[in-house]
Amino acid sequence: MISPELFTPKILTAIEVMATLAFALSGVIVGAQKRLDAVGVVVVAFLAAFGGGTLRDLLLDKRPFFWVTHVDILWLVLLLTAVCMMFIRQKHIPKTEKIILWPDTIGLGLFTATGAFQAINTDLPYLVVVLMGVITGVFGGVLRDIVCNEIPNAFKDHRPYALCAFIGGWAMVLAIELGLPNNLSILIGALSTIALRALAINRNISLPAWRL
């Protein structure tokens, strides 16, 4: 059994920052492909990185937001965007998309598990808890795509993404319900999401087609 003590807050924060930057990078790429100006690229990067957690906190009526108490991460995303604008060229995009697939997957798992955990101490029904996790993991990308005038990729890609988060969220709820410690439950939620998503990518699994 994996010991939860292995996951000290510092390591967790480091992984979370990495995941946030991966989400921000996805925003930079989508914004660049849409030919946004520098301001647009920054805003879309912010939305991709912080949109999901902010929407969850709005729905849960929780303040202050994560990016208000950790304002250095706002500066980091600003810096990342500036660096990207100086160095990323059209030819780098396919490779970058491939590279961020993994931190994005880790981000989906972490955001979903920690997002659902934020809701579990309230008296909300489990389905709502799980949905809060999914919203945290998925809606940053949804807002990014809406602002870029695209149907959200998470809703038309046919490769499981939100569904992995949904199942991973239930895994975390189940772990909590079984009396496992919080840290371990979050880890279980994150790892199941990540494993399912990795499986979907590697096996190229598609959601059952809507035979309209």
Add this chain to the structure above:
Amino acid sequence: MISPELFTPKILTAIEVMATLAFALSGVIVGAQKRLDAVGVVVVAFLAAFGGGTLRDLLLDKRPFFWVTHVDILWLVLLLTAVCMMFIRQKHIPKTEKIILWPDTIGLGLFTATGAFQAINTDLPYLVVVLMGVITGVFGGVLRDIVCNEIPNAFKDHRPYALCAFIGGWAMVLAIELGLPNNLSILIGALSTIALRALAINRNISLPAWRL
């Protein structure tokens, strides 16, 4: 005079559930026509069904949301979407659109009247109360269309929809102001909205054209 006692909570809840399902169904249809995957269709159905009331509660700073305290309706919408995905085919869509026109109209009336009523016990000015009703009735469909990358149908259809809700909302406010009981006032608001919308559909009435 119609006795308000006829409308026991159980009947009201049943009608409200039916209206919610009609709104969800409109989301399923729009999502399907946009070729969303299963996750996308579910999300759009949720937005269409709960988006208006959730936005109203966010603006009024009211918690918990309706779908948090009645989590079974979330499951019901999930079930409805799954059933639709199994049985609805392209050829069924025109007929389905025609069939849901009526529950959608009832939904518009009920959502508007109950939505405005939620705001009337606060100290808000009447115009804001009515707008909260309109938001409840109309913005589920608006969010549905935005996510599907369409200009909201309610804003470009030229057939009165939000306007019926606006007038129906004022009818409810007037009834309350005249000292009529709450139940009856909600009924008046809902019925005027429904009657106006039915008239607009049957007579094919158009909003005055913008002679640009």
Add this chain to the structure above:
Amino acid sequence: MISPELFTPKILTAIEVMATLAFALSGVIVGAQKRLDAVGVVVVAFLAAFGGGTLRDLLLDKRPFFWVTHVDILWLVLLLTAVCMMFIRQKHIPKTEKIILWPDTIGLGLFTATGAFQAINTDLPYLVVVLMGVITGVFGGVLRDIVCNEIPNAFKDHRPYALCAFIGGWAMVLAIELGLPNNLSILIGALSTIALRALAINRNISLPAWRL
């Protein structure tokens, strides 16, 4: 030195109303060009005029909204839209767009400075204070464009707009930090935003291109 006492609340309110109407007018124009119906034009005008401040208040968890306590301005925007629909024709639009460029610039400055000021009495970090100002000034137009199914103009125009607000917001924060009185600090924030934006328009300055 300009005396802050010159700016009595009445003058400030008058300027603010003018700026709000300029923002609403931008909504009317965009909505008209998208061939929305009367309801759509009104909603887009409302979003353009009140969307930014409402989003800021949602994020800051502040109630009641500006338009709830000043409900007469809602009526004014309704009236403005009705008048526009009667009198504006296609041929008037280019001229109108040119005319509102100035009240829009004043609006950007005022909304940004007063928006940031709303956040300064909270314990938020300065970057967040400035971002709240930018959101107030810019996101009305962003929501207007999203509903009209366009990539927000503020994100793809390449002519500094949000950037002017960002710098102007910092100017206000600096003024406060230097111990200048509130009124004067707001004025400094608004005027720097306005001056920068005017410079950008007159010199036709572009954001550094993203050499993708």
